[in-house]
Amino acid sequence: MEKFEVKAYGTPAATADLQPLTIERRVLTDTDIEIEILYCGVCHSDLHTARNDWGGTAYPAVPGHEIVGKITKLGAAVSKFKVGDLAAVGCMVDSCRECSSCKQDLEQYCISGFTGTYNGRDKHSGGRTFGGYSEKVVVNEHFVLKVPENLNLAAVAPLLCAGITTWSPLRHWKVGKGSRVAVTGLGGLGHMAIKLAKALGAEVTLFSRSPDKEKDALALGADKVIISTNDAQMMSVKGKFDLIIDTVPTMHDINPYIPTLNLNGTLVLVGYLGPLDPYLNTVPLILSRKSVAGSLIGGIAETQEMLDFCGEHNIVSEIEVIKMEEINEAYERMLKSDVRYRFVIDMATI
Ligand code: NAP
Ligand code: ZN
Ligand code: ZN
Numbered sequence: 593m594e595k596f597e598v599k600a601y602g603t604p605a606a607t608a609d610l611q612p613l614t615i616e617r618r619v620l621t622d623t624d625i626e627i628e629i630l631y632c633g634v635c636h637s638d639l640h641t642a643r644n645d646w647g648g649t650a651y652p653a654v655p656g657h658e659i660v661g662k663i664t665k666l667g668a669a670v671s672k673f674k675v676g677d678l679a680a681v682g683c684m685v686d687s688c689r690e691c692s693s694c695k696q697d698l699e700q701y702c703i704s705g706f707t708g709t710y711n712g713r714d715k716h717s718g719g720r721t722f723g724g725y726s727e728k729v730v731v732n733e734h735f736v737l738k739v740p741e742n743l744n745l746a747a748v749a750p751l752l753c754a755g756i757t758t759w760s761p762l763r764h765w766k767v768g769k770g771s772r773v774a775v776t777g778l779g780g781l782g783h784m785a786i787k788l789a790k791a792l793g794a795e796v797t798l799f800s801r802s803p804d805k806e807k808d809a810l811a812l813g814a815d816k817v818i819i820s821t822n823d824a825q826m827m828s829v830k831g832k833f834d835l836i837i838d839t840v841p842t843m844h845d846i847n848p849y850i851p852t853l854n855l856n857g858t859l860v861l862v863g864y865l866g867p868l869d870p871y872l873n874t875v876p877l878i879l880s881r882k883s884v885a886g887s888l889i890g891g892i893a894e895t896q897e898m899l900d901f902c903g904e905h906n907i908v909s910e911i912e913v914i915k916m917e918e919i920n921e922a923y924e925r926m927l928k929s930d931v932r933y934r935f936v937i938d939m940a941t942i
Contacts, residue, residue, distance in 0.1 A: 593717045594619040599942050600726035601916050602654035606644035609920045610725070612942075613652055617730045618717040625736050626665035627679050632724035633658025633749040633909070634935035635780060636841045636863075637683075639923045641711055646865060649711055656724030657683040657709040658752040660745055661939075670733045678739040680899070682752035683889045685709050685721060685731050697893040699735075725916065727942060737896055740903025747908035750780060750934040751899060753889065754909060758785035758837055759898040760890035761860045762792060765835045769793035774829075774836040774852065776820070778805045779926075781839035781862060783910055783933035786812045788898075789837075791905045797829065799836075799849065802929060812910070826852065839863040846884070850876045858883040909934045915941040 595616040602613045620626055638655030640646055659681040663673055673679060686707035687699040694702050707713065710723030722729075739748055758781055767773055771794040775785040778800050789796045790813035797816045798809040806817040818825045829852045836849055836859040846868065849859055861884070872884060890898065902908065910933040914922055922935045 598727045600654045600722060601942060602652045602725060603642045604652045615654060615722045617728060620665055620667045620730055621716060622667040622669040623732050624667040624730050625663055625670055625673060625733050626728060626730050627661040628664045628728055629659055629661040629724050629726060629939045631660050631746040631749045632656040632937045632939060634922055635753045636926060639926055650720050653711055654722035654725055655710050658749040659724035659729060660739060660749045672733060680737040680739050680752050681709060681729060681731050682756060682895055683709055685735050686715055697891040699891050700889045735892060737899055740899060742903055743908050746913055746936050747911050749936050750909035751902055754780040754784045754934060756890035756895045756898050757781055757862050759788050760894055761837055761887040762789055765858055767792050767794050767835060772833050774799055774833045776836060777839040778809055779931055780934045783812055785837045786814050787907050791907055833857055837862060843869055845870055847873050850882060853882045855880045858885050860885045860887050862887050911936045913938050
């Protein structure tokens with residue numbers, strides 16, 4: 593299959609800094625769209641992948657799955673978009689489109705596995721997929737989203753992962769007026785969870801380890817902040833929440849949060865991928881029918897629903913725009929929870 597070269601920024605090894613690279617993209621098929629990338633958000637998953645935290649990273653790796661830009665070329669059969677339109681791409685660029693998950697618009701749970709925007713296997717070219725820290729991307733039209741025109745484009749980028757990853761559980765667990773929602777961790781995902789839950793009509797509490805984030809949390813729409821290391825504060829919200837969205841990216845003890853759930857309440861893990869330590873105590877789960885669940889990004893239709901909702905409600909991410917060459921420093925700051933609240937790369941600086 594024919595390919596063309598584009599500039600990118602990525603890493604040749606788990607222990608190397610990100611650096612300039614040249615990568616190849618496939619020449620458009622009939623159903624493909626070429627997007628000139630204008631901004632790309634920096635997700636904690638980019639860092640996990642670059643550093644092989646989850647295993648399985650193929651190098652060189654080019655992260656980035658919060659992509660917004662302008663359409664520069666269309667395959668002959670593309671009908672939903674035109675050249676010059678704004679467009680966005682999130683965490684997926686392909687799936688089988690035929691299995692029971694795909695048929696329910698849940699491509700993220702495709703039974704044969706979705707193709708990740710980076711570190712996936714490109715079904716057309718056979719090579720690896722490369723993410724949005726790059727000049728251009730080529731994506732099947734089904735996986736391209738429409739961007740509301742009224743929003744700040746750079747601040748839309750994080751909606752494509754941080755936004756949808758928190759929107760999907762809010763919708764699945766039917767959060768609305770009268771719901772009581774808590775969010776654990778105020779970073780990229782956490783700050784979007786607060787904004788979206790609030791806009792859906794919920795009463796929102798933040799669990800954080802960082803007292804200095806309280807003022808920001810309230811400004812973002814939280815009604816209350818609980819410092820998770822303070823036992824008295826934790827006791828004060830016993831039995832309160834219908835849903836807790838836990839965005840913490842590392843191993844942590846979730847047992848202290850379970851008593852803060854209401855009867856039938858659910859703690860949904862979206863941040864940490866791996867075994868829990870210490871073990872989860874089932875007693876409080878059984879005694880008041882509580883659940884611990886997980887959730888992965890969101891489907892394409894649901895992502896469009898979230899973008900349209902953000903357009904209507906004027907919701908975007910709080911961002912710090914960086915130059916491409918500042919990415920290694922941004923990763924270090926992310927590891928220190930020093931992100932207010934999402935880095936976005938200005939791709940003109942690549
Ligand atoms: P982030 O911006 O780095 O935010 C994570 C926040 O968690 C931090 O700001 C901090 O908030 C809190 N935190 C960090 N370390 C902690 C610790 N050891 N104990 C307790 N709290 C801690 O990261 P993000 O981009 O939001 O991503 C969060 C996680 O979600 C990552 O692991 C990422 O890979 C994952 N993710 C999952 C999905 C999915 O589909 N399920 C999608 C995207 C990302 P405080 O200072 O408030 O405590
Ligand atoms: Zn992400
Ligand atoms: Zn499928």
